[in-house]
């Protein structure tokens with residue numbers, strides 16, 4: 001099974017049992033504190049998330065798998081390069097995992113193929129595959145089956161590969177021998193906690209999603225608190241900061257699959273390019289990408305926040321300020337622009353030195 005998994009592009013597999021009872025208290029406490037924000041589906045699935053055999057009756061083992069996702073041509077200095085993007089006012093940064101093809105389909109297809117190979121070998125097999133799926137406690141299953149330990153940022157970390165990998169699971173109705181958990185290796189380090197721009201890691205191993213830039217820019221559908229907007233910087237979609245700060249990510253591995261090669265637009269992360277996209281262009285350029293899931297309204301809202309933060313930067317060249325202001329005013333003049341987006345645009349324009357944004361109005 002390990003060699004089949006490797007041929008399919010997985011870096012490691014493991015097997016977890018279905019008794020996650022000792023994870024239930026932590027899950028309930030997290031929900032009770034409201035740390036899941038608007039992710040109501042987390043609450044809806046309740047304790048079923050910690051009970052694989054209730055979610056898929058008949059499940060007795062869970063095969064866990066991880067797949068590295070750094071774009072195949074990533075350089076050894078990738079962490080430094082990503083930090084450099086964040087002080088470049090001309091960029092609007094998309095999280096590294098989202099720069100290639102939508103991993104949901106890639107992983108599901110390959111997990112399905114792995115299940116078929118097992119079935120060919122042993123006969124009929126009850127199974128169901130998951131990846132990044134709300135009802136599954138996948139990081140917990142990965143930890144228990146030895147794919148890594150939970151870092152203080154809550155993500156799964158491997159000594160061989162840092163945390164830059166996707167997780168997937170196959171729920172099986174056959175009993176496989178469980179693989180052993182690994183020990184944790186965060187030690188006294190707290191780099192991720194210190195690096196988090198919004199202090200969303202409220203305690204080691206606890207993230208308040210309501211403060212997390214990944215949640216705010218991807219999952220959250222409303223008006224972003226004005227106190228959080230400056231902290232979002234130029235994060236357009238997702239946030240990698242806690243992973244960029246993690247010393248174990250110097251061992252992160254490039255993807256074996258070309259699917260995770262970064263598309264041209266996401267290599268550049270050019271704010272002005274993104275700002276020029278119409279809704280039709282957004283849909284065309286994000287086809288097959290996970291970014292499409294947020295839709296054009298959230299895309300515009302996030303761009304408005306990035307623009308506001310760019311307009312405050314002294315390093316932003318005057319010509320770019322003008323283009324940004326002109327486009328923001330054009331969106332304001334467009335009857336299709338939603339009230340939520342308008343609110344963020346008005347905030348963004350207030351961040352600019354006044355004469356530039358007045359020029360934008362006059363040119364209209």
Ligand code: SF4
Nearest residue numbers: 196212213239241242
């Ligand atoms: S993803 Fe970003 S905002 Fe969220 S916990 Fe990590 S560093 Fe903080």
Ligand code: SF4
Nearest residue numbers: 151152186189192246
């Ligand atoms: S940055 Fe340090 S504390 Fe955070 S996950 Fe990595 S090793 Fe653990």
